[in-house]
Amino acid sequence: MSSYSELIKNFEKIRAYMREFYVYGFKSRDEYSTKSARSYDDERRRIESWLGNHMSFIRTLEGKNVFISIDSRRIYHNPFYNAWKAKSFTDGDITLHFILLDILYIPSVKYTISEIMQLIDEKYLSGFSAPMMFDESTVRKKLKEYCEIGIVEIEKIGRKAYYHRAETVDISNLTDVSHYFSEVAPCGVVGSFILDKLETDSNVFTFKHHYITSAIDSGVLASLFTAMREKRIITVDNLSRRKDVPRKNRIIPLRVFISVQNGRQHLFAYHSEFNCFISYRIDYLSNVRLEETTPRFDELRSQLDRMQTKMWGVSANRSKWNDEKTEHVEFVVGIADDEYYIINRLNREKRVGIVEKIDEHNYKFSADVYDVGEMVPWIRTFICRIKEIKFSNRELERKFKEDLDAMYKMYGVDRGEDI
Amino acid sequence: MIFSELYSAYYNTVAAIISKIIDGENSEKELQKVVSKYAFSESVLTIMPSLKNGKWQVVTPNMITNLEHKPTMPMTKLQKQWLKAISLDPRIKLFDVKFEGLDDVEPLFTPDDYYIYDKYSDGDPFEDEGYIQRFRVILEAIKKRTQIKFELINRQGKTVFARCYPSRLEYSEKDDKFRMITSGWRSVSTVNLAKICSCAHYTGEKALDNVEREARQDTIILKVLDERNALERVMLHFAHFEKQVEKLDKKHYLLKINYLTDDEPEMVIRVLSFGPLVEVIGSENFKELVINKLKKQKNCELF
Numbered sequence: 070m071s072s073y074s075e076l077i078k079n080f081e082k083i084r085a086y087m088r089e090f091y092v093y094g095f096k097s098r099d100e101y102s103t104k105s106a107r108s109y110d111d112e113r114r115r116i117e118s119w120l121g122n123h124m125s126f127i128r129t130l131e132g133k134n135v136f137i138s139i140d141s142r143r144i145y146h147n148p149f150y151n152a153w154k155a156k157s158f159t160d161g162d163i164t165l166h167f168i169l170l171d172i173l174y175i176p177s178v179k180y181t182i183s184e185i186m187q188l189i190d191e192k193y194l195s196g197f198s199a200p201m202m203f204d205e206s207t208v209r210k211k212l213k214e215y216c217e218i219g220i221v222e223i224e225k226i227g228r229k230a231y232y233h234r235a236e237t238v239d240i241s242n243l244t245d246v247s248h249y250f251s252e253v254a255p256c257g258v259v260g261s262f263i264l265d266k267l268e269t270d271s272n273v274f275t276f277k278h279h280y281i282t283s284a285i286d287s288g289v290l291a292s293l294f295t296a297m298r299e300k301r302i303i304t305v306d307n308l309s310r311r312k313d314v315p316r317k318n319r320i321i322p323l324r325v326f327i328s329v330q331n332g333r334q335h336l337f338a339y340h341s342e343f344n345c346f347i348s349y350r351i352d353y354l355s356n357v358r359l360e361e362t363t364p365r366f367d368e369l370r371s372q373l374d375r376m377q378t379k380m381w382g383v384s385a386n387r388s389k390w391n392d393e394k395t396e397h398v399e400f401v402v403g404i405a406d407d408e409y410y411i412i413n414r415l416n417r418e419k420r421v422g423i424v425e426k427i428d429e430h431n432y433k434f435s436a437d438v439y440d441v442g443e444m445v446p447w448i449r450t451f452i453c454r455i456k457e458i459k460f461s462n463r464e465l466e467r468k469f470k471e472d473l474d475a476m477y478k479m480y481g482v483d484r485g486e487d488i
Numbered sequence: 489m490i491f492s493e494l495y496s497a498y499y500n501t502v503a504a505i506i507s508k509i510i511d512g513e514n515s516e517k518e519l520q521k522v523v524s525k526y527a528f529s530e531s532v533l534t535i536m537p538s539l540k541n542g543k544w545q546v547v548t549p550n551m552i553t554n555l556e557h558k559p560t561m562p563m564t565k566l567q568k569q570w571l572k573a574i575s576l577d578p579r580i581k582l583f584d585v586k587f588e589g590l591d592d593v594e595p596l597f598t599p600d601d602y603y604i605y606d607k608y609s610d611g612d613p614f615e616d617e618g619y620i621q622r623f624r625v626i627l628e629a630i631k632k633r634t635q636i637k638f639e640l641i642n643r644q645g646k647t648v649f650a651r652c653y654p655s656r657l658e659y660s661e662k663d664d665k666f667r668m669i670t671s672g673w674r675s676v677s678t679v680n681l682a683k684i685c686s687c688a689h690y691t692g693e694k695a696l697d698n699v700e701r702e703a704r705q706d707t708i709i710l711k712v713l714d715e716r717n718a719l720e721r722v723m724l725h726f727a728h729f730e731k732q733v734e735k736l737d738k739k740h741y742l743l744k745i746n747y748l749t750d751d752e753p754e755m756v757i758r759v760l761s762f763g764p765l766v767e768v769i770g771s772e773n774f775k776e777l778v779i780n781k782l783k784k785q786k787n788c789e790l791f
Contacts, residue, residue, distance in 0.1 A: 075531065076496070080491045091727065092720070092724060092727060093733065094732070094733055095733045095734055095741065114530075117529075118530040125732070129734065131735075138730050138731055138732060140728070140729055140730040140746065141728040142728070142748075151497065151528065153490060153491060153495065154495055155496065155497065156492055156493045156495075156496050157493070158493035158498070158499075160538070160543045160545075162493060163493070164546055166493075166494070167502065167546040167555060168546065168555070170559060170560070171555040171557055174560075196548055196554055197542055198542070200545065218489075218492070218564050218566075219562075219563075219564050219566075220562045220563075235562045236562065236589060237589070238568060238571065238588065238589040239588060239589070240563070242585055243585060246574070250574045253659065253661055254574050255597055256570060256597070258490060259567055263567055263570075263571070265495070266561070272656070273631060273656060273657060274656065274657050274659060275656050275657075275669070276660070277659070277660040277662075277663075277667075278660045278662040279661065280661075280724075280728055281728070288489075288491055294597040295596075297601050298596075298601070324600075324601060324603055325601060325602040325603070326602070326603050327602055329606055329661040330725070331727075332725075333724060377603070380605070382605060416610075417609050417610040419609075420605060446763075447761065449760050450758075452760050452781050452782065452785045453782070453784040453788075454784065454788065455785060455788060455790055456790065458790060470791045472763040473791070476763060476764045476782055477786060479767050480775070480779045480782055482779060482782045482786055483786075
């Protein structure tokens with residue numbers, strides 16, 4: 070039986086636990102039935118070690134519930150990034166890392182593999198009573214890995230190959246930049262890695278409406294960006310919330326859609342087998358495999374650009390025969406003399422559609438989109454002043470009315486009462 | 489690859505320990521402090537023992553190192569690609585920085601690769617020269633802990649002159665706006681940066697207290713009916729707050745959220761957006777705000 074370590078080899082398992090603890094956090098240990106109790110205890114202990122005070126516990130009749138509770142407005146740095154800094158390694162990995170970078174300490178210093186081997190044995194390890202033994206293929210493999218990562222370069226001089234440290238980028242003045250963008254840019258964890266290398270920390274910025282949970286999807290996101298940059302098809306596992314077994318999808322990734330009002334990230338992609346555009350929740354995607362390049366990428370992305378003018382959120386409605394259906398919605402809001410800020414709200418919050426003045430106190434919003442259902446939560450934020458509303462989708466209109474009635478009943482609101 | 493030991497807290501900690509030793513510090517107590525600072529809460533059980541017992545042969549058991557240089561690592565390809573990507577973001581102009589050595593680097597992503605679809609459209613003018621200048625003055629004052637004097641247009645459209653210690657800049661991704669959080673200015677503690685028409689460093693001798701006003705908090709209690717995937721939607725939507733949830737039965741959940749009282753109007757409409765799937769249980773005051781909205785709506789005689 071292997072002993073516990075706070076470091077992990079595979080990120081995927083911990084990703085699921087972190088989401089459970091952070092987003093939900095009402096499950097007791099026994100309710101994590103798909104995993105063993107030991108696995109649960111280990112993962113909980115690891116997350117507790119990484120996140121410290123952000124972990125909380127509550128005792129219920131079902132047992133002890135663990136949850137992560139963070140007011141992201143009060144923190145300077147996303148604590149979930151710590152999980153990305155917990156990769157396990159071997160004793161040889163860490164020993165070689167520091168020795169190799171000490172040998173290749175500036176870009177102008179160049180050594181062949183045999184010179185490096187000699188230095189390792191004679192200079193760095195000779196002082197230990199039981200020195201580690203590295204064979205040449207291990208060191209060569211490590212240097213090859215570092216060449217791929219970009220911290221070491223190989224150069225042929227004559228018939229010999231020389232290794233040297235890669236040139237770096239001066240980051241000494243990037244503290245504030247790295248801090249700000251590590252929290253607001255995609256794959257911000259990379260900015261956090263840069264901050265770790267800087268001597269000064271930044272506590273200049275804090276963030277409101279800050280969704281930090283997408284940090285745990287950074288690995289998938291980076292692979293998707295690579296695929297888009299190289300215009301590649303990908304195969305990816307998609308775990309639907311309705312099924313326990315992930316489904317493999319072979320798709321062309323086109324664009325990442327990010328929400329700053331619920332923190333969700335979707336991949337909008339083209340599924341050639343069904344000739345359709347589909348959005349996938351990125352937190353349900355895993356195991357992204359990059360495949361061959363596709364000549365269709367630019368054409369499909371142009372189609373998406375056009376489609377975005379009819380999308381409120383992440384839904385598109387296009388059949389495999391390329392028929393597109395849109396739905397119409399319009400509603401009128403009433404404002405008092407001192408309530409023009411409501412019209413400002415309509416204008417700044419609408420993503421598509423138009424706002425028209427009917428008269429001094431009434432304004433109409435109208436739009437044609439693929440899926441009006443996505444707009445309903447926003448329309449509800451104008452409750453108290455919606456004077457007219459029309460949906461071309463009659464079923465949706467009926468549901469909107471039914472929901473409003475249910476809200477009146479829920480709070481005992483009587484018709485015509487003076488306020 | 490993002491998940492790599494090269495970026496790990498352990499590698500960073502060992503690098504810091506080696507640097508300390510090269511500087512002549514080899515007391516174990518002091519080196520343990522480095523572990524506490526850079527690594528995780530349980531790392532003390534692993535890092536120093538692994539160095540002392542020769543598992544990681546970069547420091548000898550008596551805390552001497554054969555390494556000659558303080559450890560540094562060049563930027564990886566991934567780090568360069570990310571920096572290149574953010575160098576393409578219009579907001580980078582706010583910062584007086586130049587990116588050198590990235591000419592041949594492909595960005596990790598471009599603005600065309602992602603789309604923030606629900607960001608409000610009246611964000612701050614990040615590319616306006618005057619805005620950039622004011623941003624930089626404030627940023628410098630925060631770092632130097634000095635006062636600024638500034639001029640802004642208030643809600644009534646009047647020009648106001650004030651002086652304060654800017655304590656931090658708060659950015660909202662949804663509003664796409666910066667707000668300056670101030671200390672020492674009694675009337676208001678938050679100012680939208682875009683509302684500031686001019687600002688400069690204050691070089692006078694008038695003192696101010698430099699303590700940020702404690703913002704008042706309230707709690708709401710919501711009962712969530714888990715239909716139409718409401719539980720997940722609600723929990724994600726309110727994920728950025730301090731919160732606690734309890735399962736009441738198979739379909740109902742009780743959610744407590746702490747929020748800043750200043751944000752109450754926004755909280756009310758956010759709760760309303762979930763329709764009948766979220767019921768306000770408390771506070772009574774908050775519930776009353778929701779009821780008032782519904783009463784007004786009912787008077788609109790929509791259906």
